[in-house]
Amino acid sequence: MIVGPRKTLFMDEISTGLDSSTTFQIVKCMRNFVHLMEATVLMGLLQPAPETYELFDDVLLLSEGYMVYQGPRGKVLEFFESLGFKLPPRKGVADFLQEVTSKKDQAQYWADPSKPYVFIPVSEMAIAFKNSRFGKSLESTLSAPYDKSQSHPSALSRTKYAASRWELLNSCFAREKLLMTRQSFLYIFRTFQVAFVAFVTSTIFLRTKLHPVDEINGNLYLSCLFFGVVHMMFNGFSELSLLIFRLPVFYKQRDNLFHPAWIWSVVSWSIRVPYSAIEAVVWSCVLYYTVGFAPSAGRFFRFTFAQFVLHQMAVSLFRMLASLARDLVVANTFGSASLLLVFLLGGFVIPKDQIKPWWVWASWLSPLQYAQRAVSINEFTATRWKKISAIGNNTIGYNVLHQHGLPSAKYWYWLGVGVLIALSKGKAIVPEETEENSVRKDG
Numbered sequence: 315m316i317v318g319p320r321k322t323l324f325m326d327e328i329s330t331g332l333d334s335s336t337t338f339q340i341v342k343c344m345r346n347f348v349h350l351m352e353a354t355v356l357m358g359l360l361q362p363a364p365e366t367y368e369l370f371d372d373v374l375l376l377s378e379g380y381m382v383y384q385g386p387r388g389k390v391l392e393f394f395e396s397l398g399f400k401l402p403p404r405k406g407v408a409d410f411l412q413e414v415t416s417k418k419d420q421a422q423y424w425a426d427p428s429k430p431y432v433f434i435p436v437s438e439m440a441i442a443f444k445n446s447r448f449g450k451s452l453e454s455t456l457s458a459p460y461d462k463s464q465s466h467p468s469a470l471s472r473t474k475y476a477a478s479r480w481e482l483l484n485s486c487f488a489r490e491k492l493l494m495t496r497q498s499f500l501y502i503f504r505t506f507q508v509a510f511v512a513f514v515t516s517t518i519f520l521r522t523k524l525h526p527v528d529e530i531n532g533n534l535y536l537s538c539l540f541f542g543v544v545h546m547m548f549n550g551f552s553e554l555s556l557l558i559f560r561l562p563v564f565y566k567q568r569d570n571l572f573h574p575a576w577i578w579s580v581v582s583w584s585i586r587v588p589y590s591a592i593e594a595v596v597w598s599c600v601l602y603y604t605v606g607f608a609p610s611a612g613r614f615f616r617f618t619f620a621q622f623v624l625h626q627m628a629v630s631l632f633r634m635l636a637s638l639a640r641d642l643v644v645a646n647t648f649g650s651a652s653l654l655l656v657f658l659l660g661g662f663v664i665p666k667d668q669i670k671p672w673w674v675w676a677s678w679l680s681p682l683q684y685a686q687r688a689v690s691i692n693e694f695t696a697t698r699w700k701k702i703s704a705i706g707n708n709t710i711g712y713n714v715l716h717q718h719g720l721p722s723a724k725y726w727y728w729l730g731v732g733v734l735i736a737l738s739k740g741k742a743i744v745p746e747e748t749e750e751n752s753v754r755k756d757g
Contacts, residue, residue: 320353321351321352321353321354322353322354322355322356323344323353323354323355323356324355324356325344325355325356325357325358326358327358327359327360328340328357328359329359329360329362329366330360334363334365334366337359337362337363337366338363338365338366338369341357341359341362341366341369341370342369344357345369345370348371356374357370359408360412361408361409361412362408363406363408364406364407364408367387367406367407367408368387370387371386371387372384372385372386372387373385373386373387373390373411375390375411375415377415377436377439378415378436378437380436380437380439380440381440381443382415382436382439382440382443383411383443383448384443384448384452385448385451385452389448390407390411391407393443393446393448394410394414394423395425396442396446397434397439397442398424398425398426398429398431398434399414399420399423399424399425400423400425401423402422402423410423415436415439417433417435420433420434421433474571475571475572475573475574476571479574479577482573482574482577483577483580483581485573486573486577486578486581486582487581487584487585490581490582490585491585493560494585494589497556500552501589504549504552504593505592505593505596508545508549508593508596508597509596509597509600511545512596512597512600512601513600515538515541515542515545515601515605516600516601516604516605517604519534519535519537519538519605520604520605521604521605521606527698527699527701527710528703528704528710529703529705529710529713529714529717532694532699532710532711532713532714533714533717535605535607535693535694535714536662536690536694536714536718538601538605539686539689539690539693540662540686542597542601542621542689543621543624543682543685543686543689544657544682545597546593546594546597546621546624546625546628546685547624547628547653547656547657547681547682547685548628548653549593549625549628550625550628550629550631550632551628551632551649551653553629553632553633553636554632554633554635554636554645554646554649555636555642555645555646557632557633557636557637558636558639558640558641558642558645561636561637561640564578582633583630583738583739586626586629587626590622590625590626590629591622593621593622593625594618594619594621594622594625595618597621598614598617598618598621602614602617602618607693608692608693608696608697608698608699610696613692613693613696616692616727617689617692617693619731620685620688620689620692620727620730620731620734621689623731623734623735623738624681624685624734626734626735626738627681627685627734627735627737627738628681629738630737630738630739631652631681631737632649635648635649635652655676655680656680656681656682657682659673659676659677659679659680659682659683662686662718665717665718665719665720666683666719666720667719668719681733681734681737684729684730684731684733684734685730685734686720686730687720687721687726687727687729687730688726688727688729688730688731688734690715690718690720691715691720691721691722691723691724691726691727691730692727694711694712694714694715694722695711695722695724696711699711699714
């Protein structure tokens with residue numbers, strides 16, 4: 315609670331159920347917080363140990379609805395001595411303060427030999443305090459008008475968060491880096507998994523010699539490209555369970571003003587960019603030339619870049635589903651259903667031209683369609699696919715694309731990649747009202 319910008323804490327009987335040693339450590343921590351952060355803590359304790367009592371700067375003694383004393387801890391005994399009461403040897407000050415206001419225990423502390431003991435009620439003690447130099451000093455302090463221009467800058471919180479945006483950004487980045495390090499086995503395993511699946515795929519679509527450039531082999535290449543984009547989509551599925559596991563901590567810290575949600579979202583996205591790049595490079599290096607795609611270096615790098623932005627989009631998609639569902643079972647259900655819909659409307663199982671009119675609009679929402687168009691255009695606009703086909707007067711590459719309802723214009727590569735980038739940035743976590751907030755409002 316003290317990590318945020320709070321400068322004042324009110325704590326009521328926090329020692330209940332704790333041993334004296336634990337209470338001492340907690341109060342000592344709060345004392346350091348007060349002195350280092352120039353804060354104020356009002357803490358109510360019952361019968362604190364002498365060591366704990368000595369940690370406080372000021373004492374506020376309440377009894378029967380009256381304020382008997384408020385002032386420095388070291389002067390409280392002086393005030394009660396002015397009333398005729400004295401602390402006996404080997405008696406804790408805290409116990410003395412609680413008993414001196416009690417009708418049952420007050421007599422044992424009477425120490426004024428000039429007059430006999432008469433019970434002094436709490437109301438008279440409160441009046442005596444107001445008339446004492448301690449009460450007059452307090453009244454003088456409270457009666458002075460508050461001058462904002464003379465107040466210390468740290469007296470009131472002037473910012474929503476305790477640190478600057480740059481410091482919060484660095485803190486969130488360090489934490490995300492630490493969490494990724496703790497989960498390094500998962501990411502290393504996923505990288506080897508990508509390499510293994512790429513190896514199996516390359517052996518299935520292996521091309522060891524120059525093969526005929528025709529529509530039959532073109533459809534095989536198109537199948538391999540489609541499997542690649544589907545694999546990249548499924549590879550982001552693990553982010554769903556990881557985010558659900560971390561959401562409670564995120565919402566708790568956001569509600570307590572540890573950091574704004576947008577900083578956490580930006581850091582969470584940016585720190586996974588290198589990992590997406592690694593997966594895209596591993597997949598492309600193992601698969602691209604083994605299968606026998608267009609050997610141009612430019613097309614290889616464009617293929618890798620398309621895989622990279624697709625993986626980023628898939629990670630963002632499943633993180634968005636996790637933030638909306640917030641439950642692993644619900645999220646897995648939605649995640650599986652969304653993958654099936656994206657797969658169905660991706661433009662390969664059913665060409666876009668053959669989708670029913672009332673579902674055509676949904677095909678434009680499928681990110682798999684844009685990824686499929688980008689990698690297909692990158693491959694089938696290469697020089698070797700520009701040969702005139704034996705079927706009709708068009709090129710072989712045009713026939714393969716047209717057969718599956720894919721466009722043949724080169725700008726579709728950059729359009730598809732641009733849409734994937736926009737989707738990966740747009741599917742950020744939108745923090746919603748948490749259960750803790752609802753309970754707090756209802757309470």
